[in-house]
Amino acid sequence: MAMTDHTIRYFSSTTDRPLSCDVCGQLISRDGFLHQRRTLSINVLILVTEGTLYLTANGIPYTVPPNHYIFLHEGEEHFGHRASTGSLSYFWVHFFAAPPFRAVADTFSCQDSAYFFPEYGKLVSPGRILSLFRRLTDLSLDECKNAPRMLDYTTSLLLMELSSTPQSSDKKNSSGIPAVIPAACDWIHANYRRSFFVEELADAVGYQADYLSSLFKRHMGLSLVSYTNRLRIEASKKLLSNYDLSIKETAYSCGFPDEKYFMKVFKKFEQCTPTDYRRRYR
Incomplete structure (x- = not known):
């Protein structure tokens, strides 16, 4: 130190x-x-x-x-x-x-x-x-x-x-943000395409899970789950507009545990279903 x-x-x-x-x-x-x-x-x-x-x-x-x-x-x-x-x-x-x-x-x-x-x-x-x-x-x-x-x-x-x-x-x-926050972001960027628990992320960066979650929300303005889901949705949009994967395959490819949860999160972020998004941008 x-x-x-x-x-x-x-x-x-x-x-x-x-x-x-x-x-x-x-x-x-x-x-x-x-x-x-x-x-x-x-x-x-x-x-x-x-x-x-x-x-x-x-x-x-x-x-x-x-x-x-x-x-x-x-x-x-x-x-x-x-x-x-x-x-x-x-x-x-x-x-x-x-x-x-x-x-x-x-x-x-x-x-x-x-x-x-x-x-x-x-x-x-x-x-x-x-x-x-x-x-x-x-x-x-x-x-x-x-x-x-x-x-x-x-x-x-x-x-x-x-x-x-x-x-x-x-x-x-230099922006006043604890260095563990960019470290957590780096880890999420490397692992968001698979399912993981916050405890795994916390262990990887050497912090207790609840404290890391609180610290992340305070400095980023959104939860660890929301940050991860935002990355997953952005990745899914590329798959939907460029490939012929099913909704289920798209969900799994982007780290979502099942297609129903994927569809729910997608609509929350994009105000439309994955199928509607594909129709618009294919």
Whole structure:
């Protein structure tokens, strides 16, 4: 966690080009590691796997324990403000982005960007990102002709995975919204096409279900169920206007447990039945 109270920034990029990997690796220290002071003209992503990294970035002191990451934006000073105690291990990658990553205030307008993530967070399920970091370090030692290109694409996939991986945080982003809200939205976007309970979502982002529901309603203005159903209805409209699926198949494809509930929710949002909508827009 960060050692001082501040708002967590979110970073986004709309680039369609692969990120450019400059160098990557894994740091392993037995004791007393202190990060040097520097300002780089390149982005850095760090994921701690063992021990605790003490790092100040952009004037904010962070304590980065295992399964936590920190994104260091190009042009901003960072340095170790305290030496680690005991073993420390983390993966790191330096990379360029064109156009560059930018801090965004309106987090929800960037939800569909290829790259969109908070500058600091805890990974609820770090397995895939760890695998990609390991793949990066392997590729950095590979002398095959396609290795540089593979490094770029693997770095891009790593940042895309970070953008879609549920994260847990009690901090607020620059718009005053707790970081768990965008994390919950990310999880819903990845899972709304199947049926799930709020408890599963809450467990994924590290919150108690009732508290998460209340927090979500307070900041989003609608319930978790309504938010999820809105996504499902939008998906169903595309299926209804472009494919010949039955109403039952459409309902199941969009995460509704049965067609009757689907029809009820559809009419609530669209003021017409799914069949009527299909007739209008086919």
